[in-house]
Amino acid sequence: xxxxxxxxxxxxxxxxxxxxxxxxxxxxxxxxxxxxxxxxxxxxxxxxxxxxxxxxxxxxxxxxxxxxxxxxxxxxxxxxxxxxxxxxxxxxxxxxxxxxxxxxxxxxxxxxxxxxxxxxxxx
Numbered sequence: 001x002x003x004x005x006x007x008x009x010x011x012x013x014x015x016x017x018x019x020x021x022x023x024x025x026x027x028x029x030x031x032x033x034x035x036x037x038x039x040x041x042x043x044x045x046x047x048x049x050x051x052x053x054x055x056x057x058x059x060x061x062x063x064x065x066x067x068x069x070x071x072x073x074x075x076x077x078x079x080x081x082x083x084x085x086x087x088x089x090x091x092x093x094x095x096x097x098x099x100x101x102x103x104x105x106x107x108x109x110x111x112x113x114x115x116x117x118x119x120x121x122x123x
Contacts, residue, residue, distance in 0.1 A: 002026035009117030022096030038092035050104035
């Protein structure tokens with residue numbers, strides 16, 4: 001049984017930073033990638049970033065490129081999301097997820113999900 005547990009959300013002022021963590025337990029050796037998605041009120045859940053589990057290749061939503069950085073620690077089975085220069089438009093629930101497929105951008109292809117962590121950016 002795979003479990004993903006996020007932590008690190010909170011309230012921050014515009015221009016500030018937050019670091020999210022996602023700890024995976026259970027069988028992780030068949031993960032192709034882990035990603036972060038976010039869902040703002042009234043909006044669909046959108047892809048933010050992903051990292052391939054073995055090679056560490058990273059992919060980003062255009063609007064977060066240069067501000068957000070995804071990284072992983074394969075020993076700790078943990079993925080991190082460093083978020084800098086936050087703006088109110090980044091306010092959302094952030095979800096960690098894991099996929100066994102190549103289509104890292106497609107939320108429907110992610111089999112495992114965390115419970116989500118709230119990120120609120122005040123102006």
